[in-house]
Amino acid sequence: MSTLFEEVRPSDGGAGDAVPVRRVELTVNGERRAADVEPRLLLAHLLRNGFRLTGTHTGCDTTNCGACTVLYDGVPVKSCTMFAVQADGHEVLTVEGLATASELHPIQEGFKDEHGLQCGFCTPGMMLAAKALLEEKPNPSEDEIRWALSGNLCRCTGYQNIVKAVMWAAEKLGANVESDGADDAGDDAGGEG
Amino acid sequence: MALDEIKIGGLGASRRRVEDNRFIRGKGNYIDDIALPWMLHMEILRSPLAHARIRSIDVSAAWAIPGVRMVLTGDMLAARNLAWMPTLSYDTQAVLATDKVRFQGQEVACVVADDPYIAKDGCEAIVVDYEPLPPIVNPSQAKAPGAPLIRDDKTGQDSNVVFDWEVGDREGTDRAFAQADVVSTIDMHYPRSHPSPIEACGSIADFNRATSKLTVYMTTQAPHIIRAAVALVAELPEHMIRIVSPDLGGGFGNKVPVYPGYVVSILASILLECPVKWIEDKSGNLISTGFGRDIYLKGEMALRNDGRILGVRMHTDSDHGAFFSDAQPSKFKIGLMHSAFSCYDVPAAHLTAQGVYTNKAPGGVAYRCSFRVTEAMYFQERMVQAAAADLGMDQAEFRRINLVRDDDFPHRTPWGFLTDSGQYGKCLDLGLEAIGYEDFLRQKEEARQRGRLLGIGISTMTEPLGAGNSREYDILGIKMFDSAELKVHMTGKALLRTGAKTQGQGHETTWAQIVAHELGIPAEDVLVEEGDTDTAPFGMGTYASRSTPVAGAAVAMVSRKIRAKARKIAAHLLEVSEEDVEWELGRFSVRGAPDRGVTIQECAIAAYSNMPDGMEPGLENNAYYDPPNLTWPFACYIATVEVDPETGVWDVLRVVAVDDCGVRINPMIVEGQIMGGLTEAYAMANMQFITFDEDGNCIGSNYMDYLLPTAWETPGFELHEVVTPCPHHPIGAKGIGECATVGGPAAFVNAVIDAIGDTGVRNIDMPLLPDRVHEAITQGHDVSGAPPVRTEP
Numbered sequence: 014m015s016t017l018f019e020e021v022r023p024s025d026g027g028a029g030d031a032v033p034v035r036r037v038e039l040t041v042n043g044e045r046r047a048a049d050v051e052p053r054l055l056l057a058h059l060l061r062n063g064f065r066l067t068g069t070h071t072g073c074d075t076t077n078c079g080a081c082t083v084l085y086d087g088v089p090v091k092s093c094t095m096f097a098v099q100a101d102g103h104e105v106l107t108v109e110g111l112a113t114a115s116e117l118h119p120i121q122e123g124f125k126d127e128h129g130l131q132c133g134f135c136t137p138g139m140m141l142a143a144k145a146l147l148e149e150k151p152n153p154s155e156d157e158i159r160w161a162l163s164g165n166l167c168r169c170t171g172y173q174n175i176v177k178a179v180m181w182a183a184e185k186l187g188a189n190v191e192s193d194g195a196d197d198a199g200d201d202a203g204g205e206g
Numbered sequence: 207m208a209l210d211e212i213k214i215g216g217l218g219a220s221r222r223r224v225e226d227n228r229f230i231r232g233k234g235n236y237i238d239d240i241a242l243p244w245m246l247h248m249e250i251l252r253s254p255l256a257h258a259r260i261r262s263i264d265v266s267a268a269w270a271i272p273g274v275r276m277v278l279t280g281d282m283l284a285a286r287n288l289a290w291m292p293t294l295s296y297d298t299q300a301v302l303a304t305d306k307v308r309f310q311g312q313e314v315a316c317v318v319a320d321d322p323y324i325a326k327d328g329c330e331a332i333v334v335d336y337e338p339l340p341p342i343v344n345p346s347q348a349k350a351p352g353a354p355l356i357r358d359d360k361t362g363q364d365s366n367v368v369f370d371w372e373v374g375d376r377e378g379t380d381r382a383f384a385q386a387d388v389v390s391t392i393d394m395h396y397p398r399s400h401p402s403p404i405e406a407c408g409s410i411a412d413f414n415r416a417t418s419k420l421t422v423y424m425t426t427q428a429p430h431i432i433r434a435a436v437a438l439v440a441e442l443p444e445h446m447i448r449i450v451s452p453d454l455g456g457g458f459g460n461k462v463p464v465y466p467g468y469v470v471s472i473l474a475s476i477l478l479e480c481p482v483k484w485i486e487d488k489s490g491n492l493i494s495t496g497f498g499r500d501i502y503l504k505g506e507m508a509l510r511n512d513g514r515i516l517g518v519r520m521h522t523d524s525d526h527g528a529f530f531s532d533a534q535p536s537k538f539k540i541g542l543m544h545s546a547f548s549c550y551d552v553p554a555a556h557l558t559a560q561g562v563y564t565n566k567a568p569g570g571v572a573y574r575c576s577f578r579v580t581e582a583m584y585f586q587e588r589m590v591q592a593a594a595a596d597l598g599m600d601q602a603e604f605r606r607i608n609l610v611r612d613d614d615f616p617h618r619t620p621w622g623f624l625t626d627s628g629q630y631g632k633c634l635d636l637g638l639e640a641i642g643y644e645d646f647l648r649q650k651e652e653a654r655q656r657g658r659l660l661g662i663g664i665s666t667m668t669e670p671l672g673a674g675n676s677r678e679y680d681i682l683g684i685k686m687f688d689s690a691e692l693k694v695h696m697t698g699k700a701l702l703r704t705g706a707k708t709q710g711q712g713h714e715t716t717w718a719q720i721v722a723h724e725l726g727i728p729a730e731d732v733l734v735e736e737g738d739t740d741t742a743p744f745g746m747g748t749y750a751s752r753s754t755p756v757a758g759a760a761v762a763m764v765s766r767k768i769r770a771k772a773r774k775i776a777a778h779l780l781e782v783s784e785e786d787v788e789w790e791l792g793r794f795s796v797r798g799a800p801d802r803g804v805t806i807q808e809c810a811i812a813a814y815s816n817m818p819d820g821m822e823p824g825l826e827n828n829a830y831y832d833p834p835n836l837t838w839p840f841a842c843y844i845a846t847v848e849v850d851p852e853t854g855v856w857d858v859l860r861v862v863a864v865d866d867c868g869v870r871i872n873p874m875i876v877e878g879q880i881m882g883g884l885t886e887a888y889a890m891a892n893m894q895f896i897t898f899d900e901d902g903n904c905i906g907s908n909y910m911d912y913l914l915p916t917a918w919e920t921p922g923f924e925l926h927e928v929v930t931p932c933p934h935h936p937i938g939a940k941g942i943g944e945c946a947t948v949g950g951p952a953a954f955v956n957a958v959i960d961a962i963g964d965t966g967v968r969n970i971d972m973p974l975l976p977d978r979v980h981e982a983i984t985q986g987h988d989v990s991g992a993p994p995v996r997t998e999p
Contacts, residue, residue, distance in 0.1 A: 053323065067239035068232015070455065072404040073488040077909035080404055080455075108232030121230040125222055128878045132710030133229030134236065134405045134455030163918035166909070168404055168456050169710045171881035172917040 037101040041066070042110030050097045057081040059097035060107055068108035068137045072166070079165030082138035083107050089145045091164075108137035111144070119185040120144055120178070129178030131169030139165050143179045151190075152183055209792045215729030216722040216791075217937060220874035223715045224734075225453075225708075234453040237408040237425050242481040245410065246275055248471050249325035250490060251315040251332050253307035256343070256565040256902020257356070258336035260303060260314070267331035268317055273324040276478060277332070278316040278470055280304035290359075291439050291469060293531035294462075294681060297368075298360070299568060300529070301466045307336070308356055308528035309567050310904050311493030313466040318474050318482055341565040341902030342366065344992070345502060345523040348562040356528055356563045366563045368530045371539040374556035374621050379508075382517025382554040386508035390593040395971045395991050396581045397895040398500035398525070398566070400912065401573040403709075405455020406491035409468045410483045411475035420476070421448045424468055427461045427707050428747025431681065433739045435464050440472060451737035457709035458886075459571035462533040462749050463496050493907040496533065497896065498573025500525040500566075503585045507593045513607045515593070517554040518547055518620065520585065524561045529568035533749070534577040535679045535686065541578025542670055544621035546586040549630055549668040549840060550608040555620035565902045574886055574947040576671050576750040583667040587952030591663070591959065592968055601956070602638055605666050606631060623670060625838045626933050629866065633928050634666055637842035637864040640926055646846060654964075659849040660859070661961025665953040666843075670836040671941030672755025681746070688752070689743035690760035691828040692721065692768055696814040698807030700725075700732045705745010706757035707737045711943060712875045713753065717761050719871050720937065724765030725772075726792020726806050743828055751941030754871065755837040755932075762936035764829035771825060772809040778818035779804045837932045837940035839867040843884070843953040849961040854980030856958050858888070858921035863950075866928040867942035868935065877925050879943045884923050887950020889915045891958075895973050897992045 038047045041064060048063045060066045060083070071093045072080035081093040084106035092105075111118040120140045123129065130136040139162060146153055146161035153161070158179045159172070167175060215221040228234050265277040280302035283289040290298045303314050317328030342348045342356060348366040357363045383389060409424035420442055426432045429449040437444040454461060471484040486495075502523040508516040522540055526532065534541045540559040547555060573580070594604035609630040610617045617625045641662070650660040676685035689705040702717055718732035736742055745757060769789070776794035777784040786797045795803030804812075813825035846859040863880055870876045886894075893913040896906030906912040931938030951972065958974050959967065967982045970989045978989045 051323070061238075062241075065241075066232070067236075068234075070236070070405070071238070072406075072455075073909045075488065075908050075910055078404055078488075108230075112231060117230065124230050125226040128223070128874050130226060130229055130710075131712070131878060131882065132403070132405070132454060132456040133225070133234050134403070136229050137232045140230070159917040159920075163916040166404060166914050166916060168402065168458065168886070168914070169882045170878060171883075171885035171923065172920045173881050173922060174878060176917065 035098050037098055039100045039102065040104040042107060052096065052098055054097045055093055056095040056097045056100050057092040060092060060105070066107050066109050070134055070137060072134065077166065078135070079138045079142065080135050082141045082165060084141050084145060087145065087148070089142045106141065108140060111140060120182040122185065123178040123181035127174050127178040127181050129170060129175045135165060135167045139167065139175060143182065146179070147183055147186060151187060153179070208790050209726050211723060211791055214722050214726065215719055217719060217869065217871055219719060219872065221715055221719060221729060221872055223712050225712065225714045236405055236453045236455050237410065237423060238485050240410055240423050240452060242410060242412055245481040245483050246318050246320065246478065247322040247325050248316050248318045248474060248482050248484040249322060249329050250313050250467055251317070251329040252490065252494065253303065253310060253312040253314050255307060255336050255338055256310045256341035257306070257308060257339040257354070259306050259339060261335040261337055263315060264333040265315065267333065268328040271324060271327050271331060273320040274317060274328045275320065276318040276474055277328065278302065278474065283473070286473070288469065288473060291464065293529055295530045295532045295534070296536065297530035299531050301469050305359060306339070309565050310902055311490070311567060311907065313494065316470045316474070318478065322485065343564055343566065343898040343900065343902050345525055345562045345564070348564050356565060368526055368561040368563055369539045371559045372557060373544045375554055376556045378554040379517045379519055379556040383508040383519070386516055387511040388509040388596055390507045390509060390589070390596040391505065392589050392592045392969060393504050393990065394585065394588060394969055396499040396501050396503065396584055397897065397972055397992055399498045399573060399890055399894055400492050400896055400906070401458035401460035401496070401498060401571065402492060402912065402914065403456025403458055403460055406486040406488055407461060407465055407467065407495060408485040409471045410481055411472040412481040413475040413479065415479045419446050419448065420472065421450065422472060423450045423452055425454055425461045426451045427454070427457045427709060427749050429707060429737055429739050430705060430744050431684070431747060432464065434684070436472065439469065449739045451707050454709040458574045459498065459533065459749055460496050461709070462571055463531055463569050465495055488909065489907045492896070492912055493904050494567050496569030496571035497567060498571055499581060500570065501581050503581065505585060505589050507589055509593055509597060511597070513597060513599055513604055515550060515552050515608050518552055520546065520557045522559045524559065524570070525564050525566065526561050526570055527564055527566040527568035530561065531568045532570040533572060535673055536681055536683070537678070538577065541572065542576055543578045543582045545579050545619070545623060545670045546582035548619040548623055548625055548670070549610060549666060551610050551614070552620040557621065566898060572750050574883065574944045576669060576673065576944060579669045580948045583669060583948050584952050586667060587665040587956065588969065591956045601664055602634065602643060605634060605664065609634065609666065624835060625668060626835060627930050628668060628838060628840045629928055629930050630666065630840055633840055633842040633864045633866055636926055636928060637844045637862050640862045640864070640924060641844045641846065641860060659851055659961040660846065661849065661957040661959070662844065662846045663953045663956030663958070663960055664842070664844050665949045665956065666841070667949040668838045668840040669945065669948050671751035671839060671944070672833060672837045673750055673752055674836060675834055676832045684746070685832070686746050687830055687832040688745040688756035688760050689828060689830045690757060690764045691743045692764045692826065694768055694810045694825040696811045698727060698731065698810040700727055701735065702732055702761065703735045703742045704757045704761060705743050706748045706753040709748060711748065711753060711879065712872065716871045716875060717758070720758060720761045721765050723937065724762055725769055751943045754939050755935060755941050756831055756833055758939060759833060759936050760829045760831035763831055764827050767827040767829060768825060772806055774821065775809040775812050775817060776804050779808065779812055779816070834934045837868070837935060839865065839940040839942060839945050841865045841945045841949045843946065843949050845953040845957045847954070847957040847961055849958060849979060851983055854976035854978070854983060856974065856979060858954070860924065861921055862924045862926065863946060864926040864928060865942065865945055866930050867945065868930060868932040868940040869938035871939060876942055880925055880946050881923050883944060883946025884950050885915060885920050886947045888920060888954060891951045891954035891972055891974055893973050893975070895993065
């Protein structure tokens, strides 16, 4: 057998022109982005490797774990099971788009305050699934939260604190809505409705 | 004025976690988030067969794919003496198969390419010609006369037996059984499971030819051990190897061993002189990396009519897969299985163990447990329930009679461990009170009258956590101590590094709390770093709940060394003798003149600007901690269930957990650990297992087959605590990360067995899938062994 050094082919700077490429244009976290991609490229990989938004994690490759969950036109999808080209012309929200420069999203605050994460790997997907829920149901019951998060697996926390984190966020968001209204009635109204 | 320890984030503060600040923003730094310039990507081709001879491997089509940079096979590794590597249990494991494949999913070839998609294309293009051999998928097949020899590569290996091992007092146990009024027996199987962190394994090897330095970013719970292993396997000088373990997306024991993907990525980087990244996919992780359990347990208990246990006999048949690569202290062949019955007063016990090779993935790891204690405690608590039933005794009362009493410590366990403290009866009583034991028994009886099946299961156990003391615990000869290094900067801020490696346990938060407790430096002023072997002190890493017992103790000890030096500086600043200096949290003062004092921060700046004559400048130190004993947390887990007799489906009604892990550094994090552990316990009792069909196909190599519980089915948990400080740990803490996974499964299974008690069924092996429970109820017999694989009609 020849030595490995002879077997190594000098780099041609990439896969060459043989691979077909499609242009995609999409809005990611409010910003217009464009990329030339292989048609088979998964959305999760475009976000991670193309745009360096590495908060979207890939955990299982089979659409079970939900670590790659992003909001696609506001709907939670598992970005490891979508092609990047399918996102052409659509809006994507990733975990990096949850906080503003100065302020955390209440869901992020809730996860920290209620110890809703340990290793942190499932957390971005969990938080985006929770965001979609709270937009649809601002005051969810525990069962509604558990059902809404049932497409996202966590191995560390046991879910109880994740559920509490989402409730925490619901209360905070509810209080924000209250105080954005006519009077500042304080935060004791949270959780009603 | 004394500092408020809780306010500065000291011992007992439920301090919010520091690491969360990056995780909630998606700014963690996991292995796949790291990108180095000119990095290439590696994928692994795995065997589709469980047992087969390799006739030939044709890689030419892979080479024809544009963007493929290297194709590696076993022959190429063999030419460099790298086709086999040593395991953590003094065996060898194939890196890439040369002669045979020995389990489905075994690594056969690797392709390195410009991107991972091309690398995968390359793997698809490789043609391997296999000659199938008969597969062996359980211990009885492995031991059958004429069974094919799996390890024909090993000279002198003429059977599939890996080891025979025993511990305990055979004659004394025989005498105990001779005196027994009743002998209770039980046979059970603890199915193969997988720790399955959501993040799989991966590495980026970066060899720099110019400097001869090898940097490896990799998913490891024990970076220093890996550095030593790489030095030995790759024959590279250890000081030119740097292992960096970045943020880990969970570990649970899965990220302790050395896997072929790591080794081949290192070789590829050396040969290609550029960084090579390998990111394992989920099926690769589940089918090939360190599993947990997979063991048959058989036991007998000698009993007196009054309920006292006289002796225990135990035999285990463990299935180690194709290579014996269990990650455990080297002198114990079946881990700490002999820690069973440590919480009970059992006069005599004897354990025999046999391990075998099969055509399954290797790497029995301590899956969220301290080396087989999960199997030990499951066996113990199932045996205890069966014995209570045989005696016609209440299961709580039977435990109470046999638990070691508070005034019996230190206590020598039946297999020779020394337990040092505990309030077992108090834990049990608190659990019974919390669940409303007597009320539940009444409800259960009422429900029974109406044809409904309610059950209650108890599990009480103490487990040895925090390996270990170096007299008895080593891995390949390296003693199981751990370390901490503390640097207090001149402004009073500090940098702490340890030899442990967090994977979600929150070390960055809790270690700072220990420093705050010992020195009065606010926790927020202490930066904690782990996982980089170029900067962290040598340690054995994080697994088996050893971080707080060992590395955490080292943090306290190094803080005390710093305080001792600061005391000398304080005496100098206060112009009194050292004996006249008194310590209160964060401050030294003059005895009898408490207003005259200096803070720890003032001592810090003086260490760099105004030290006493002759004193070495600076305020830095390290500590290597060799614990005098293991720590012995105790727990009582109680579950209540309702079983549907029509379907065999069981629902959890309530779960009560009483944990005594000694002093709690951060109660919020401790409770998080317990809830996580209970969830894995529920998972194992209910759904989570990996099995194999008769051809050796792995059923459970993806999340569609390997079921993990979601938020929907996971029950709620009610947590309680008892605090018995560990007598030898500097701050009285014990391990906790794994207790609930260890003790929890028996509570669920005992509850289901209790619910169907009228059927006379003694045992259903995990997982308690509805069809297995239904079979037990309708047929009135035990349901044993690995769940059969359903074939499509």
